[in-house]
Amino acid sequence: MSTIKVKVPGSIMLMGEHAVLFGEKALACAVDKYIHIELVPRPDSEIHIDSALAQYQSVLEDIADEPKLSFVIAAVRRYSAKLPSGFLLRIQSEFSHKVGLGSSAAVTAGVVAALSAFTNQSLEPQALFDKALKIVHQVQEGRGSGTDLVASIYGAVVSYRVEPREITSLPALPEISLFYAGYKTKTPDVLKIVEAKAVKQPEVYSEIYKLMGLVTEKAEVALKQKNWLALGELMNNYQGLMDALGVSDRSLCDIIYSLRGSGRILGAKISGSGLGDCVLSLGNDSGLTLPYEQIPVGVSAEGVTIEYN
Known part of the structure; x- marks a missing residue:
């Protein structure tokens, strides 16, 4: 099978912090600092992850924990039953995870996109968002609105409400x-x-x-x-x-x-x-x-x- 390459932008909140968790709207935008993810299929059931945060190796039959890669491992586990084989996952970022550009959301969105492509599942933005949000909630014990995920998956500037769900694209910002x-x-x-x-x-x-x-x-x-x-x-x-x-x-x-x-x-x-x-x-x-x-x-x-x- 082909190598899968995913490029996903970081994000910033424009407005709506905290209140979005209480039914109000949020505004966010994707930014031109990216995370690059490459999935290379393997002929066996081994999983290898090459990341600046950690080097990881496990097998599909018994996926080991790695706290430094919690979002990635949670995503792999969610897809494990449908994965056709093991794989090498390379993750490279143009920005530090310590800076507030939504790195966790961007990595989660990117890994979900790569694994969805690998398992022939829907790559529509809504489908990617649904899967990625479940993973974020799993790792963060139900916390998180998903605003940064929306921005990274849809791109540009977006308006978002959690429930009832509303996602609207907006005009680009000036400098x-x-x-x-x-x-x-x-x-x-x-x-x-x-x-x-x-x-x-x-x-x-x-x-x-x-x-x-x-x-x-x-x-x-x-x-x-x-x-x-x-x-x-x-x-x-x-x-x-x-x-x-x-x-x-x-x-x-x-x-x-x-x-x-x-x-x-x-x-x-x-x-x-x-x-x-x-x-x-x-x-x-x-x-x-x-x-x-x-x-x-x-x-x-x-x-x-x-x-x-």
Whole structure:
């Protein structure tokens, strides 16, 4: 059988963090930093995985655990009954898993696409998303909205609601900038912290999520109208609500207010769950010097792509 090559973009959250888990919309986009996955069939039942995170070897009959490859192993197990043989899986990334570009979602989407192709299953975006989301929920004990998966699988800019499921493609963004705080708190851990706070003030947090949903819906309208000034203002509004949730901190605020001090930046906010990771700005100021790593990114028009060699 042919070698299968999959290319999948990373992703960033534009808006909808946290509130998407409570029925509100989220906006995200695929970015032009990619994960490359190559599946090479083997004549036996051995599984070999070559990744920067770990080197792995097992057999289909008894698939061993590897915590550093938890999403990959979970995907292999889900497909194991239909796999025609063993395989070599090579995983290469253009970005660090420590930076908030949705690496876990992108790897999961890419491995699901490769294994679906290998087992002659549907490669339609909806089918890939359904399978990948089940794997993410399995690994993360039911946590995760799937927003980053939608962006990586569908590509470009997307609007997404969990239930009832809505996925809408939106116009491309103008220039964006991304800055890394230098540290990251895992999303499940951030969610646990927010949940603990929400238990003490359930009515307040419920209203915050509703306001987040309202801001996101207005941002979607601004995107459709290509009203970038309004979108930037709404990004600033959403950041205030992220602060109210308790997921902003000194470094993130330093980046945000430094960016907002530039006349070339229309808006700036946390991208992702918060307590570290990245700040996204609408616009770019090449003359602005910050003591934080800037990650060059643009929007990827394509989502998951598959080739056979």
